[in-house]
Ligand SMILES: O=c1ccn([C@H]2C[C@H](O)[C@@H](CO)O2)c(=O)[nH]1
């Protein structure tokens with residue numbers, strides 16, 4: 001049994017009226033439908049504790065949209081944000097290339113802004129992605145992941161040259177660096 005209702009939703013070209021190259025093109029007729037989908041996703045929010053509904057709509061480069069809502073839990077720290085729900089849905093369905101994300105809440109006078117954890121989560125897939133912060137009237141403010149998380153740490157940093165690499169670390173050896181000098185102490189030294 002397959003329920004496609006909340007799976008992959010496309011920003012329909014008939015709805016946007018955009019040209020066939022809309023996804024690469026300069027016109028951005030997809031923005032309003034994307035924001036609309038974020039607000040639609042907000043309706044599914046499971047937030048009995050905070051009573052604060054959030055929705056997200058993540059646009060992949062091929063035009064597929066993945067929606068997400070916040071999903072809270074009686075064990076409070078396990079709650080998931082809407083943005084992360086959308087990213088996890090997309091990645092688990094084989095998508096890793098994103099163009100934009102729209103975020104929606106019920107805040108009357110403020111554009112909903114992603115939390116620090118979600119900023120980092122989004123940054124994993126590129127810091128130039130567009131982030132549309134919206135209000136309930138579907139007005140929006142465009143930012144990038146980099147605007148929201150400047151001087152960030154990302155997957156590229158794990159590939160940069162380091163003074164230590166794990167091949168110098170053996171299972172029972174602690175390696176640390178003080179003022180550029182490498183100190184090695186094994187568990188025997190630790191007991192003295
Ligand atoms: O950008 C945001 C901000 C908050 N929340 C959720 C987390 C929690 O469920 C509720 C209140 O913080 O809102 C999101 O999903 N996204």
Ligand SMILES: [Zn+2]
Nearest residue numbers: 081115117118
């Ligand atoms: Zn968050």
